[in-house]
Amino acid sequence: MFLGLFSGFGCCLVWEVDNIVEFIQICSHFMVNERFLNDLFSATFPRGYCQSFRENHFCAALFTLRLSGYLCLARDLVYFASRDFEEVYVFKDLLTALSEFDFQCLVEHHYSEFAYN
Numbered sequence: 001m002f003l004g005l006f007s008g009f010g011c012c013l014v015w016e017v018d019n020i021v022e023f024i025q026i027c028s029h030f031m032v033n034e035r036f037l038n039d040l041f042s043a044t045f046p047r048g049y050c051q052s053f054r055e056n057h058f059c060a061a062l063f064t065l066r067l068s069g070y071l072c073l074a075r076d077l078v079y080f081a082s083r084d085f086e087e088v089y090v091f092k093d094l095l096t097a098l099s100e101f102d103f104q105c106l107v108e109h110h111y112s113e114f115a116y117n
Helices: 020-029 034-044 049-056 058-068 071-084 091-096 100-116
Strands: none
Touching (some): 049 100, 071 091
C-alpha cells in the first residue's frame, strides 16, 4: 500500500513540498529497494533543486541516504548535482562527514570557493 502511493497510479514526490528526509527514513524502515527509489527520484527530481541547498535540505537528504544505506542513489544525486555546480557536492565529503552539519559545512565551503572564482 505504501509503495502504491508513489507508483505510476499514485502521486509523485514533490521535492519542494514533501519532507524528503522523512520519506527516505520511512523507505529505509520498510526496506524499500534502492532501484525503486532511484526510479522515483530520477523521475521527480526538480531542475535547479540543488542550487538552493540551504533552504530545501538537499544536504540532509543526501546524508540520510548515506545513513540509510542507499549509497548508489546518494552517489547518483551527488553526481547529478555536480553537473550544475562542479566540485560543490563531493561524494567523498558525504562519505567522510560525521554528521549532516559537517557535510553541510563542506558544501558551504566548496560553494563559497565556486561562487568567488
